Amino acid sequence: MTDGTAPGSRQPETTPVADEIGDLRVIARDDPPPSGANDLIVMGAASGAILGGIGFAVGLLAGAPLGFYGAALAVGLLSLGVAVRRWITDRFPDIDAVELRPGPEPSGPIADVAPVPRRSFLGRxxxxxxxxxxxxxxxxxxxxxPAPGDALRRTAWRRGSRLVTTDGQPLSPADLSPGGVVTVWPEGAIGDETAAVILLRLSGEPVDPTNGDWVVDSTVVAYSKICTHAGCPVGLFREQDDALFCPCHQSTFDAQRGAIPTFGPTARALPQLPLGVDDEGNLVALGDFTEQVGPAFG
Amino acid sequence: MTPLFALLWDTLDDRLKLRAPGRKVANKVFPHHWSFLLGEIALISFVILVLTGIFLTMFYRPSIDPVVYSGANELFGGRRLPAAFESIVRLTYDVPGGLLFRRIHRAAAHLFIATVILHLLRIILTGAFRKPREINYHLGVVLLLLAFALGFTGYSLPYDALAGTGIRIAYTELLSTPYIGDRLAFWIFGGEFPTGDVIPRFFVFHVLLLPGLIIGAISAHLGLVARQRHTQFPRVGIDGHRWIVGKPLWPSQFAESATLLLWVGGVLVASAVLVPWADIVLQGPYRPGEVGNNAQPDWYLFWLEGALRLFPPIEFSVLGMTVSGPFFAGAVMPTLVIALLVVYPFVERRVYGLEGEWHVLQNPLDIPLRAAFLIGTFGFLLLLSAGATNDILSRLWGVPIETLTWVFRILALVGPPLGAVGIFAYSKRRLAAKGQTVASVER
Known part of the structure; x- marks a missing residue:
């Protein structure tokens, strides 16, 4: 379909065309009046662009603050926009034109070389x-x-792993005052996120479903720090109701009751770390978590 | 034309025969409306993203290996930081212009995604997706998803505290896929989070794979607009079904596009001076096991974040797979929303028995189903997005987070259907009052 020819079925009975400039079908034309003021605007804006360009380059090279050379570049770009626009609108008529939308396609095969008759099996x-x-x-x-294997079902905690702080310090129960909270890692695996554990001394003795065998000194418990919802670290501890709170999606766990979820989008408790004390009085793990750490999968 | 330019033109024209095709291009008629510029601004933003991105790529180090920063910034001087974060601190404080280009890049990213979304809304509102433009509409939906992916990977690359949280949640989303989730997550992240492979891979996605796909998709998108011609608003006295009305490429449309390019560039640079976009100093680097308050993604992913926050606690095993809340909120829900966007043109065509081709744009209130679809879908997405700010609103208003979460849960479920039904009834009454029905053939 070329522009000059209308298909027979769509021969326009009334064409809106008022004038033609070359191949362009014009329906309205507005010639700009000669204007000295416009020349002034173009000159001014173009000068702004020059100054902006120079200001940006010199400012950047001379170590001026970002505010200076950034503003110069912004002014330069905005001014050049004004100059280009005013220059064109003063030099050319404003034209409304029409173009015929393409009509129906000619019929016929897409390629003229057709195959000779053969069995269709080979093609398939x-x-x-x-x-x-x-x-x-x-x-x-x-x-x-790598194949996941059981990588997601175990952590770096082993029987006898000492609990250490992010600085590598081992801890004894006496290091925790009531309401005390600290993030701990298995010794040798500091920063291994799935092994992150939150160690707390609660204000009262924990109750079911907390595993009492893994509570030290009556009130010291350790839970996985990785949220069972989306895997964020459960970063906040609200002391007045012993609630662990995940700042990502607001899952809330009751540290008194085995860290079961009390609010938010998670359905599963934070796994409790089997906790004990070694001969030197340091807090240690009695083994790896017995439940799935972190978000659900599989 | 200056003699030199004329000589160059004649030399080229003599060999390549440019005159006839050149005149055809220059005479091409472009319908005019401010809303037609939204897609163009998206294109301009993308060009600016590529230009500033090339500069940033010169300095960025895609690695999380710890290195010691020894530059001018006092807060981080002498500290061991992940190499990716360190390279960005260096680019920001020790490379002249580094911070400016980072900020322009970030501002352009916001503008790119915002205008892609507004452009999509314009297309749906006015019915520009109707036959024969469904394919280009679908290409647009693909571009939207690519833009989201480009934005998310870019947000992750600094490896700051927020980026770490975002990557973590994306990893969980993959993990939550039934049966193959763990393999899927390991294939894309290279192992268990936080693996050292994630930043190098996101770097490849962000600077090579996704931009390449987007450039290809944009080319096809524009190619189809050129081939199928632009839609236009109705104009008295002209049969828009037959005629395209507008301004020729030269000079009017050229002036429009050239000034738009310069002005969008200027505004982005000005915003980079005035707004501390991309300020990662307050965030600090990603540290395992830590997360701060206000852990929000970029605004365009609030709808997913809100869904994760609002979806009720569900986790069950069935047929040997574990299905959890994040799978519904982060995989099933978005898939349904995208599917709704994809099938809507066909639904509208079938429901109203539409025939033939459509080139003239409409008021969405003239098509009750479309008004309902828009209010329902986008109302749902907006309410989910609002839900992603429940922690901030809770602090701001002093309302318990639990109460707010329940309010948003109910609003997100009840609001959109009510709004959809309401606007449907209103547009039907409006049509009836004017004595009109939904047209099935363009006139």
Missing amino acids: FLAVAAGVLGLGLIAPVVSLG
Whole structure:
């Protein structure tokens, strides 16, 4: 479909065209009046662009503050925009034009060379062959990551792992005053996020479903710090009701009652770390978590 | 034309025969309306993103290995930081212009995604998705998703505290896929979070894979607009079904686009001077096991964040798979929303028995189903987004977070259907009052 010819079925009975400039069908034309003021605007804006460009380059190279060379660049760009716009609108008529929308496509085959008669089986077989080859090419995806195995079902905690702070200091129950909270790691795995544990001394003795065998000194308990909802660290402890609170999605856990969820989008308690004390009086793990740490999967 | 330019033009024209196609392009008629500029601003933002991004790429180090920062910033001087974060601190404080380009890049990213969304809204509101433009509409939806991915990976690259939280939640989302979640997460992240592979990989996604896909998709998007011609608003006395009315590319549309490019650039630079975009100093680097308050993603992902916050606590095992809240909130819900966007053009065509092609834009109130679809879908997304600020609102208003969460849960479920039904009834009454029905053929 070319622009000059209307298809027979759509021969416009009334064309809106008032004038033609070359191939352009004009319906309205507005010539700008000669104006000295406009020249002044273009001159002024273009000068602003020059100053902006120089200001940006010199300011940047001379170590001026960001506010200076940034503002110069902004002024330069905005001024150049004004100059270009005013320059064009003063030099050319404002034209409203029309163009015919493309009509229906000519019929006929897309290619003129047609196949000679043959059995259709081979064509289909070829398509299957290409498909199988293509599917085979997906295999390298498996190389992109290790097989998960049981990596997500265990953490770095072992029987006898000492609890250490982020600075590597081991802790004894006496280091925790009532309401005290500290983030601890298995010794040798500081910063291994899935092993992050929150160690607390509660204001009162914890009750069911807290595992009492893993409570030290009546009120010291340790829970996984990784939220069972979306895996954020459960960063906040609200002392008045012994609530652990995740700032990401507001899951709230009751540290008195086995860290069961009391509000928010999570459905599962924070796993409790089997906690004990070694011969030197340091807090240690009695083993890895017995429940799934972090968000659900599988 | 200056003689030099004329000589260059003649030399090229003599060999490439540019005159005829050139005149055709220059005479091409562009319908005019301010809302047609939204997509153009998105395109301009993308160009600015690529230009500033090239500068940033020269300095960024895609690694989380600890290095000691030894530059001018006093807060971080002598500290061990993840290499990615360190390289950005260095770019910000020790490279002249580094901070300016970072801020422009960030501001352009916000503008890019905002205008892509507004452009999509314009297309849906006015019915520009109707036959024969469904394919281009779908390309636009793909571009929106690519823009989200580009924004999220860019947000993650500094490896600051917020980025760490975002990556963590994205990892959980993948993990929550039934059956294959753990493999999927390990394939994309290279292992268990926080693996050292995530930043190098996000870097490849952000500077190579996603921009490449977006450039390809934009080219096809513009190519289809050129081939199928632009839609236009109705104009008295002209059959818009037959005629395209507008201004020729040269000079009017050229002036429009050139000034838009310069002005959008100017405004972005000005915003970079006035607004401390991309200020990561307050955040500090990602540290394992830590997360701060106000852990919000960028605004365009608030709807997903809100869904994660509001979805009720659910976790169950069935058929050997574990299904959890994050899977519904972060995978099923967005898939349904996207699917709704994708199928809507066909639904509208079928419900109203539409025939033929449509080139003239409409008032959405003239098509009750579309008004209801818009209010329902986007009302839902906006309420979910509001839900992502429940912690901030709770602190601001002194209302317990539990109460606010329940308010948003109820609003998100009840509000959109009510709004949809309301606007549906209103637009039907409005049509009836004017004695009109929904047109099934364009006139």
